[in-house]
Amino acid sequence: MISRIDLRGDALPEGAALRALLPRAEFDVEAALEKVRPICEDVHHRGNEALIEYAQKFDGVTLERVRVPAEALQKALDQLDPAVRDALEESIRRTRIVHAAQRRTTHTTQVVPGGTVTEKWVPVERVGLYAPGGRSVYPSSVVMNVVPAQEAGVGSVALASPPQAEFDGLPHPTILAACALLGVDEVYAAGGAQAVAMFAYGTEGPDGCAPANMVTGPGNIWVAAAKRYFTGKIGIDAEAGPTEIAILADSTADPVHVAADLISQAEHDPMAAAVLVTDSEDLAAAVEKELAPQIAATKHVEDRIKPALAGRQSAIVLVNDLEDGLTVVNAYGAEHLEIQTADAAALADRVVNAGAVFVGPWSPVSLGDYCAGSNHVLPTGGCACHSSGLSVQSFLRGIHIVDYTRDALAEVTHHVVTLAEAEDLPAHGAALKARFGWKVPGK
Numbered sequence: 001m002i003s004r005i006d007l008r009g010d011a012l013p014e015g016a017a018l019r020a021l022l023p024r025a026e027f028d029v030e031a032a033l034e035k036v037r038p039i040c041e042d043v044h045h046r047g048n049e050a051l052i053e054y055a056q057k058f059d060g061v062t063l064e065r066v067r068v069p070a071e072a073l074q075k076a077l078d079q080l081d082p083a084v085r086d087a088l089e090e091s092i093r094r095t096r097i098v099h100a101a102q103r104r105t106t107h108t109t110q111v112v113p114g115g116t117v118t119e120k121w122v123p124v125e126r127v128g129l130y131a132p133g134g135r136s137v138y139p140s141s142v143v144m145n146v147v148p149a150q151e152a153g154v155g156s157v158a159l160a161s162p163p164q165a166e167f168d169g170l171p172h173p174t175i176l177a178a179c180a181l182l183g184v185d186e187v188y189a190a191g192g193a194q195a196v197a198m199f200a201y202g203t204e205g206p207d208g209c210a211p212a213n214m215v216t217g218p219g220n221i222w223v224a225a226a227k228r229y230f231t232g233k234i235g236i237d238a239e240a241g242p243t244e245i246a247i248l249a250d251s252t253a254d255p256v257h258v259a260a261d262l263i264s265q266a267e268h269d270p271m272a273a274a275v276l277v278t279d280s281e282d283l284a285a286a287v288e289k290e291l292a293p294q295i296a297a298t299k300h301v302e303d304r305i306k307p308a309l310a311g312r313q314s315a316i317v318l319v320n321d322l323e324d325g326l327t328v329v330n331a332y333g334a335e336h337l338e339i340q341t342a343d344a345a346a347l348a349d350r351v352v353n354a355g356a357v358f359v360g361p362w363s364p365v366s367l368g369d370y371c372a373g374s375n376h377v378l379p380t381g382g383c384a385c386h387s388s389g390l391s392v393q394s395f396l397r398g399i400h401i402v403d404y405t406r407d408a409l410a411e412v413t414h415h416v417v418t419l420a421e422a423e424d425l426p427a428h429g430a431a432l433k434a435r436f437g438w439k440v441p442g443k
Contacts, residue, residue, distance in 0.1 A: 025313035032225035036193035047203035076176035098373035102392035114408030128199030130217030133162035139178035152395035162191025196226035246334035255286035266308035
C-alpha cells in the first residue's frame, strides 16, 4: 500500500541529490498556466457575465448573481449545528490569541545624532481570500485566512468559494456561517482561476467586486496557476500544492498514532503526501500493519486515501539514525512535520525547513488544522526552505521613514558622494552637494 525507500548504509547525499531521492507529488503549475490564461482574461473583459458562465461550466450551477446576499449569510449561521458553531468559535478564539501576538509596532532607530530611520507597518488595503470547496468543505480555511487579515488591520476583506449545486448555487453553508461568525459580509460564489481573476481585475455592476491588492488561501492547481499568472499585479501568499505530512519517528512512537496521522493527511486528496521517516524497521513494519484496519474503518478510501498512500508522493523512508532522519526531513521541507521521538522537543528545535512542527504524540497535525491556534495555510512542495505560513505579517507592509537634520546630512555627505561616483551616478552626489553650496555639474 505504501512504498519504502531505504537510505541506510552509505552516507546520505547532500542538497538536490538527497531531495531527488525523496517522495514528492508531481504538480505542473506551468502547464496549468496556459489553460487558466484565457479564463482570467475572459473575466477581465466580461466580468460577472464570465463568472456566471464558468459557474455553469465548471460547477454545474446557474447563477443569477455572483455576490452572496447578506440574508444567506445570516441564514447559514442561524441554521448551523450548535456543536459546529461552538467548535468554530473556539477555533477563532485560539487563532486570534496567536495571531494578535504577531502584530508589529512602529519602531524608530537613531542611526546618528539627528538621523533616524523609522519602520512603520501598514496593512494591505484590500484582500481577496479563497476558501476551497471541491472534495471537502473547509470552514477552517476561512478562519485561517480571515483572522490574520483582521488582526493585521486590513480594512476591506472579501472571500470567494465555489458555488455548490447542492445549495442552490451558493457556497457551502458552513463556509457562509464561518464568514458570518467572523464578520465578513462580502462573499462571492466563485471558484478556481476565475475567482482569483475576479479579485485581481475586479468586476463592475451593483454586485461588482472591487480589485484586491492581495489574494490568499489554498486551492487546487488552477488556483495556484492563476496566482502565478497574476504575480506582480497582486500579492499572493503562495502557490499551494498538494498537502503533505512528514513524521520523524523512532522506536518509542506508537504505530497506531503514526498510521492514523498518515491516513488523516491522505484523506485530503489522491495527490496528498504521507511520509514516515524512521530509524526503526520494527516501527515501519508495525505502521504498515496498522494502516490496513484503520483504512478499512474510515471514509474516502478508494478515491483519496489508497491512491494517496500508494502514490509516488508517499513512502516510509528508513534511515541509519535520527541524525540522518533530521537531515532527511530538513531536505524534504514538509508542510506539516510531526516529531514522535524520545526527545521530540530537542529535535524539533533543530528543524529549519517546515511549514509547522508538531512536537510529541499529543500535538498531531489535526490539532493544528483546527484548534491549536497556529495557522494551517502553509508552504508545500518543499517551499518551506524559503517561505512561511500565513500570518499577520503576510498582510503587512514595512515602510521606512528617513528623517535627517541638516547637520546629520552634512556629516555623511562625502561618503554618499564617494559611493555615487564609484557607481558612476554623479547626479546622486550632486543632489547632496546642491544643499550645501558645493559645485555641481552645469554651475
